[in-house]
Amino acid sequence: MKNEKCKLCGTELKKDWIALHRKLLDIDAKEFLCISCLADTFGCDVEDLEIKIEEFKEQGCVLFK
Numbered sequence: 001m002k003n004e005k006c007k008l009c010g011t012e013l014k015k016d017w018i019a020l021h022r023k024l025l026d027i028d029a030k031e032f033l034c035i036s037c038l039a040d041t042f043g044c045d046v047e048d049l050e051i052k053i054e055e056f057k058e059q060g061c062v063l064f065k
């Protein structure tokens with residue numbers, strides 16, 4: 001898979017961020033946001049989203065495989 005970049009700031013995306021975007025915003029998304037732009041979108045801290053990622057992984061969410 002080619003490296004995706006954040007739609008807003010151009011930061012190279014990690015696959016966990018793409019999975020988080022899909023999980024929280026749009027499962028069929030073609031463009032993605034990095035974790036800091038996602039945090040801005042939701043008005044929360046990056047740290048909160050990192051906790052979410054860990055929670056989803058623990059739940060065994062298929063997006064985070």
Ligand SMILES: [Zn+2]
Pocket residue numbers: 006007008009010011033034035036037038
């Ligand atoms: Zn960004």
